[in-house]
Amino acid sequence: xxxxxxxxxxxxxxxxxxxxxxxxxxxxxxxxxxxxxxxxxxxxxxxxxxxxxxxxxxxxxxxxxxxxxxxxxxxxxxxxxxxxxxxxxxxxxxxxxxxxxxxxxxxxxxxxxxxxxxxxxxxxxxxxxxxxxxxxxxxxxxxxxxxxxxxxx
Numbered sequence: 001x002x003x004x005x006x007x008x009x010x011x012x013x014x015x016x017x018x019x020x021x022x023x024x025x026x027x028x029x030x031x032x033x034x035x036x037x038x039x040x041x042x043x044x045x046x047x048x049x050x051x052x053x054x055x056x057x058x059x060x061x062x063x064x065x066x067x068x069x070x071x072x073x074x075x076x077x078x079x080x081x082x083x084x085x086x087x088x089x090x091x092x093x094x095x096x097x098x099x100x101x102x103x104x105x106x107x108x109x110x111x112x113x114x115x116x117x118x119x120x121x122x123x124x125x126x127x128x129x130x131x132x133x134x135x136x137x138x139x140x141x142x143x144x145x146x147x148x149x150x151x152x153x
Contacts, residue, residue, distance in 0.1 A: 003053070107150060
């Protein structure tokens with residue numbers, strides 16, 4: 001991918017992000033519909049950032065600045081199908097980490113146990129599993145709590 005920018009979402013971006021979220025895994029498998037995704041994307045305590053190549057939206061990261069143990073929490077991250085495999089997910093993660101680094105030494109996220117591609121991406125970026133919530137949302141699957149120290153990166 002050539003170059004792209006990441007910026008705070010505009011009001012018109014929220015619906016696009018909610019639709020992307022609702023139309024991709026893990027949200028499909030977890031049974032999260034469009035209304036739940038809209039609620040998350042419009043949540044007043046969350047920050048929604050969108051990646052763009054020119055005017056085209058590529059992906060987003062939804063960040064809660066004090067979401068887990070008063071540390072930043074990445075609530076969702078997604079890349080549009082046509083932009084997958086181009087490093088956007090890694091760059092969105094790096095952006096979120098850089099955004100919170102001045103105020104925090106730690107960042108967290110959760111990944112579904114069946115979402116092996118996302119888990120591998122997070123591990124490549126320095127995240128480690130620090131907890132497991134068995135059968136938390138979906139029977140037979142776990143939500144894995146992952147952590148990264150921002151002091152080491």
